[in-house]
Amino acid sequence: MKLQSKFNLGIIVIFVVLAIGIGALSIWYVNTNTIREAKNRVQIYMRAAWEIHDSRIRKTEAALEVLARAESVEELLQEAEGERQLVVMREKLERIRQEQEADVLNVLAPDGTVVLRTRYPYNEGDNLASDPIVQQVIAEEQNSSGDIIFSQERLDTAGEGLLERVLAIGQEPRGMFAGAAVPVVRDNEVIGILEMGSLLNGGVEEVDRIRGAVFANETYEGKPVGTATIFMDDLRISTNVLDNQGRRAVGTRVSREVAEQVLERGEPWTGRAYVVDTWYLSQYDPIRNPNGDIIGMLYVGELEEKYLDLRRRAVAMFLSVVLGGMVIAFLTFYFLTRGVIKPVRKLSTATQKLSSGELGYRVDVQRKDELGDLASSFNTMAERLETQRREIEQNQRRLKNLNEELRTTNRNYMEMLGFVSHELKNPLSSAMMSLHTVKDGYLGDLTDAQEKSLASVAQSLEYFEDMVKNYLDLSRLEKGELEVHKEEISLYSQVVEPVLESLTQSLEDKGMEVANKVPEDFQVYADSNLLRVVYDNLLSNAVKYGEEGGRIELDGRRDGDNVTLSVFNEGKGIPPEKMPKLFQKFSRLDSPEHAKKKGTGLGLYICREIVEEHGGKIWADSKAGEWVRFSFTLPSQSRRSNNA
Amino acid sequence: MPEKKGRIVVVDDDVQLVESVTTLLESVGYEVFSAHRAEKGFDLAKEKQPDLILLDVMFAGPPGPDGIEISRRIRKDPELKDIPVVMLSGVKKVLELGYDMTPDESFMPVEAFIDKPVKPEKLLTTIDEVLESRA
Numbered sequence: 001m002k003l004q005s006k007f008n009l010g011i012i013v014i015f016v017v018l019a020i021g022i023g024a025l026s027i028w029y030v031n032t033n034t035i036r037e038a039k040n041r042v043q044i045y046m047r048a049a050w051e052i053h054d055s056r057i058r059k060t061e062a063a064l065e066v067l068a069r070a071e072s073v074e075e076l077l078q079e080a081e082g083e084r085q086l087v088v089m090r091e092k093l094e095r096i097r098q099e100q101e102a103d104v105l106n107v108l109a110p111d112g113t114v115v116l117r118t119r120y121p122y123n124e125g126d127n128l129a130s131d132p133i134v135q136q137v138i139a140e141e142q143n144s145s146g147d148i149i150f151s152q153e154r155l156d157t158a159g160e161g162l163l164e165r166v167l168a169i170g171q172e173p174r175g176m177f178a179g180a181a182v183p184v185v186r187d188n189e190v191i192g193i194l195e196m197g198s199l200l201n202g203g204v205e206e207v208d209r210i211r212g213a214v215f216a217n218e219t220y221e222g223k224p225v226g227t228a229t230i231f232m233d234d235l236r237i238s239t240n241v242l243d244n245q246g247r248r249a250v251g252t253r254v255s256r257e258v259a260e261q262v263l264e265r266g267e268p269w270t271g272r273a274y275v276v277d278t279w280y281l282s283q284y285d286p287i288r289n290p291n292g293d294i295i296g297m298l299y300v301g302e303l304e305e306k307y308l309d310l311r312r313r314a315v316a317m318f319l320s321v322v323l324g325g326m327v328i329a330f331l332t333f334y335f336l337t338r339g340v341i342k343p344v345r346k347l348s349t350a351t352q353k354l355s356s357g358e359l360g361y362r363v364d365v366q367r368k369d370e371l372g373d374l375a376s377s378f379n380t381m382a383e384r385l386e387t388q389r390r391e392i393e394q395n396q397r398r399l400k401n402l403n404e405e406l407r408t409t410n411r412n413y414m415e416m417l418g419f420v421s422h423e424l425k426n427p428l429s430s431a432m433m434s435l436h437t438v439k440d441g442y443l444g445d446l447t448d449a450q451e452k453s454l455a456s457v458a459q460s461l462e463y464f465e466d467m468v469k470n471y472l473d474l475s476r477l478e479k480g481e482l483e484v485h486k487e488e489i490s491l492y493s494q495v496v497e498p499v500l501e502s503l504t505q506s507l508e509d510k511g512m513e514v515a516n517k518v519p520e521d522f523q524v525y526a527d528s529n530l531l532r533v534v535y536d537n538l539l540s541n542a543v544k545y546g547e548e549g550g551r552i553e554l555d556g557r558r559d560g561d562n563v564t565l566s567v568f569n570e571g572k573g574i575p576p577e578k579m580p581k582l583f584q585k586f587s588r589l590d591s592p593e594h595a596k597k598k599g600t601g602l603g604l605y606i607c608r609e610i611v612e613e614h615g616g617k618i619w620a621d622s623k624a625g626e627w628v629r630f631s632f633t634l635p636s637q638s639r640r641s642n643n644a
Numbered sequence: 645m646p647e648k649k650g651r652i653v654v655v656d657d658d659v660q661l662v663e664s665v666t667t668l669l670e671s672v673g674y675e676v677f678s679a680h681r682a683e684k685g686f687d688l689a690k691e692k693q694p695d696l697i698l699l700d701v702m703f704a705g706p707p708g709p710d711g712i713e714i715s716r717r718i719r720k721d722p723e724l725k726d727i728p729v730v731m732l733s734g735v736k737k738v739l740e741l742g743y744d745m746t747p748d749e750s751f752m753p754v755e756a757f758i759d760k761p762v763k764p765e766k767l768l769t770t771i772d773e774v775l776e777s778r779a
Contacts, residue, residue, distance in 0.1 A: 429761035430660030436764035437668040465761055502759045505766060 003344065007337040015326045026318050034311050038281040038302070039270050045300040046268075046283045049210045049228055053178070053298060056206060057145045057197075061180035063100055064194045065143070068184045076107060076116065077184055077192035086116060094118040100196065101205075104158050104179065108193040112138055115192065119159025126157055128195070132290040133181045137193050145180035146290040149232070150199070166201045169237055170251045176200045176232040176287075176296055200230050201237040202250060210300065211240055220306040227280060230287070231297035234259040241275055241301070249276050254284070254297070262286050262297050272304060279304040343371040347378060359386040410478065417475040424468045432461050466540075470602040473533055477609050484527045484613050488637065491522045491531075491556060491565070499535045503543055511549045512542075512569075518556040524563050525637040530610045535567070537603040538630050542569035545628075559633070562616070566631040573622040582620055583608040607632070650775060653692055654678040655685030655714070656700035656732055661762070665698065668764050669771075681705075682714045689724055695778075696771060699754075701733040715754055728755040728774050732762065 067073060076089050089107075097105035097118045107116040112129030116122075128134045131154075136144035152173035155163040166175040179197015183190045200206065207228040211217060215226025229239035234254045243249040253259075261269045262284045273282035280301030287296040343365045353361040359382060365375035437443060439454040446454070489495065500507075500514060507514065524531070542552045550570035557564055574582065586601040611618040611632045618632035652669055656662050657680050666676045677692050679685040682703050689697055697718065701711040709717075711731060718724045731754045755774045758767055 425760065426658040427660055430658060430664050432761040433661060433668065433764060433767075434664035437664060437671065440764055442668055442671040442764060501757075505763055 004337060004341050007341075008334065011330055011333050015330060019322065019326060022322050023319055026322075027315055030311055030315050030318075034307065038304075038307065042270055042281050042283040042300060042302060045214045045226070045302065046285055046298070048214045049298055049300045050285070052210050052213055053206060057147075057178055057180055060100065060102065060196050061143055061145050061182060063096075064180055064182040064196050067096065068182050068194050073107065073184060073194070074186055074191070077109070078186075090116060090118060090122060097196065101198070102179070102196045103162060103198040104177070105196040106194070108134065108181075108195060110138070110183075110190045110192060112193065117159060119162075121160060123157050123159075128154075131181075131195075133179065133197075134193060134195060136290050137181045137183050141183050141185070141190050143180065143182045144290060147176060147178045147200075147287050147295060148289045149295050150175040150177045155199075162199055165199060169201050170235050172232070172235055174232065176230065176237055178206075201232065203230075203238045204240065204248070206230065207238050207240050214300065215302070220303055220309075223278065223303055223305070225303045225306055227275070227299075227301045227303075229297075229299035229301075231284075231299060233263060233296055237296075239299075244277050252276065254299075258284050258297075263294055266294055273301060275301055279308075281307065340371065343367065343375065347371075347374060350378060350382070354382055354385070359389055415475070417471055420471075424464075425472075428461065428465055428468060432458070432465065435461060470606065473606050474602055477606060484530060486525050486527055486614070486637075488523050488525055489528045489531075490520075491524050492516070492518055492520050494528045495531045495535055496554060499532055499539055502536070503539055506540075506543045507552075510543060510546070512546055512552055514552045514554065516554045518554050518565070522556050522563075524556075524565075524634055526614055526634050530613070534607045534610050534632070537607050538567040541603060541630075542567055542571075545569075546571040558636075561636050562633040563636065564631060564633050566629050568627060568629040570627050573624045573626055573628045574620060575624045576622075579620065579622075583618065648675045649673040650695035651675045651677070651692060652696045652698060652771070653685065653689050653694040654698040655682060655688070655711075656680065656698070657703045657705065658700070661732075661760075665762065665767070668767065672768060674771075682709045682711060686714050686717060689718065689727065690721070693723070694727060695775060697727055697729045699729050699731055701731060728778055730755055730770060730774060731757045732760060733757060 072089060072092065076085070079085075093105055093107070093116065103119070105118040106114055106128070108128060109115050112127045112131070112134050114124045114126050114128060117124055129138060132148050133144045133146055136142070150158065150162070152163065155166060155173070155175050162175065163173065167173060177197050177199055179195060181193055181195040184192040184194060207230060210228035211224065211226045214228075215224070218225040224240065224242075227239065227241045229236050229241055231237065231254060236250050236252050236254070239248055239250055241249045243252070255273070258269045258273065261267050263286065266286050268286070269282075269284040271282065273280050273284075275282065281304050282299060282301040285298045286294040287298055289295050346363055346365055350361055350363045362379050362382060363375045365372055367375070435454060435458055439446070439451065439458060496516065496518065539552070546552060546569040551568075552570075553566075553568040555566045555568065583604045585605045607630075608618050611634070615635045616633040618630070620628060620630050622628040649672065652674050654662050654665055654669075654676060655678070656665075659680065662678045662680070666678060669676045677688055677694065679688045680703075682699075685697070685699065699711045699715060703710060711733070715729045715731070718727065718729060755777075756770050758770055
């Protein structure tokens with residue numbers, strides 16, 4: 001996988017993991033906090049709702065206190081029963097009741113008997129001592145207030161319209177009443193009780209006031225953000241929760257779960273409540289009467305949707321910020337890595353080109369950082385390599401030229417040598433001819449001294465002749481003219497015989513005999529000219545260094561793929577320490593006997609070159625002081641040798 | 645002066661050699677004539693009708709027939725065909741020139757070979773032998 005893809009994949013994986021993690025974490029966090037926040041908020045709303053509920057009652061109580069001090073009230077209560085100015089008082093009190101916007105305003109005797117009702121049909125004479133509020137006033141001679149349940153009977157008695165109002169909401173012929181009662185005290189004596197309050201059933205004022213105060217009548221997408229409800233038991237009796245027709249949902253009931261927790265266990269319930277058709281963040285508190293009995297519930301709810309949406313938007317915004325950040329980070333990362341990878345790729349390409357031999361390639365990376373350094377190092381290196389190669393090529397060319405020159409020089413030299421040697425032959429011949437003519441007495445007798453002198457000249461000339469022959473052979477050797485033209489030849493007639501013939505005189509002079517053990521029809525696969533040179537050298541040596549009167553033996557036999565030929569002569573032989581250098585150029589044995597004889601030291605070298613060109617080997621065996629045998633092999637035709 | 649032992653024609657482009665050969669042969673009693681070019685040698689032989697021809701193999705200078713060629717011509721010439729030819733060259737040299745030694749029709753009709761440098765002993769002996777065998 002390419003580098004860039006690796007990077008991209010890595011960073012994407014990291015981001016995805018991060019995104020999921022952060023996303024999950026943030027959603028959880030937001031949720032938890034929102035819920036807690038909601039709960040807190042709702043509790044605050046609830047406190048406010050209670051405050052409003054209680055303030056209304058307190059206002060009633062305060063009004064009653066003022067009224068309780070009125071003289072007219074006092075008079076009313078202290079007059080005898082039959083003489084009471086009921087009608088006048090009734091009118092007055094009814095007016096006050098209406099000003100107070102209360103449903104009920106009763107004057108009671110200290111025992112709870114109703115003295116005066118201010119609501120048509122103005123019933124009187126019944127006893128309200130069982131009314132928890134009244135009960136408390138009687139018991140403690142103190143103000144009392146709160147919420148209580150009016151039974152059907154009480155509703156009936158309390159005045160017109162109340163029962164109807166209750167029944168209009170639900171089948172329950174009971175009502176919830178919020179009010180206060182204060183004792184009328186004269187001279188530390190309770191002479192009566194004033195009671196005032198309102199029926200909550202079907203009312204809207206309180207719940208609307210709650211909504212107004214707590215929620216400022218805010219709406220969200222057409223729905224009111226806040227709602228409040230007063231429950232009598234589990235029945236909605238006053239609410240601004242709207243049903244799906246948009247009417248107040250009075251008469252509906254609360255859920256089982258809430259009823260159980262709040263009404264039966266007396267614990268407030270906080271949470272998400274599905275009220276009618278919407279979710280509200282809600283709290284239900286129990287409403288207790290002064291005796292402590294749970295008679296209903298107070299409910300406030302906040303439209304969840306608003307906060308849901310808010311929350312969703314918050315999460316969305318948060319996530320989009322995170323995502324946006326990641327995208328930016330990714331892009332940055334991508335461009336950064338690309339910025340690195342591009343030069344790296346360039347360098348990689350350049351290195352490939354370099355290793356494939358394109359030394360002229362340079363990297364174009366203009367940067368001031370490590371990659372730039374790398375690139376310029378690379379270029380420098382390539383430059384140097386190129387220069388080196390050029391130098392090497394130059395040197396090679398120079399070398400080749402030098403070689404050529406050398407070869408040419410050598411060739412020239414050799415040619416000259418060959419030419420000179422060749423040219424020397426003729427004058428040499430004539431000189432020797434003339435010398436022998438005189439020396440051998442053909443032109444007259446010689447004195448001893450003359451003969452000796454000429455003999456020495458003759459020897460010098462012989463030596464000269466040897467040298468010329470050897471240098472001629474050498475030049476041909478070195479010129480590479482030693483092209484071996486092998487063919488099947490008769491060893492004796494084509495090679496040995498001619499050579500022996502040319503040595504006849506020398507053999508005779510030394511009294512040496514040649515024993516030829518080579519069969520006459522013995523065939524070898526070789527170049528006859530070159531082979532003759534070999535025999536010439538070997539036999540000349542045998543004559544020159546052999547014992548006077550000694551024997552020379554020629555032998556030859558077939559040996560599988562080779563033939564082995566040898567030249568043996570009796571004589572001083574070759575000491576073992578001289579053996580290794582025997583066949584080298586210009587090597588001569590420096591024994592006194594050998595030193596006396598003139599020689600070029602080339603003979604054996606030439607022999608070896610020729611034999612090896614044929615693919616054979618040459619060596620010498622010797623018993624120092626007795627004999628020496630030179631042997632060499634030649635491969636047969638079947639084994640073609642490589643003339644390197 | 646003793647009687648001439650015979651007449652010899654020497655053909656060789658080496659002037660020094662011809663001179664010294666002439667000296668030697670004359671010293672033992674031969675009559676010697678010489679030429680330095682192969683063709684000239686041929687003409688000389690026809691003219692002098694010698695008892696023996698000494699012939700070199702290679703002639704330097706302007707191109708022309710070599711010794712082998714001349715000896716063949718001699719063999720073919722009715723006047724000269726019986727005159728023995730001795731080559732002033734080793735077999736080696738002859739072979740080097742590419743002539744092979746197997747006897748056949750093109751075999752060069754040469755009685756003997758005398759390698760250079762010429763040894764007087766050898767020269768005289770060979771000439772004696774050849775003339776004797778022809779006698």
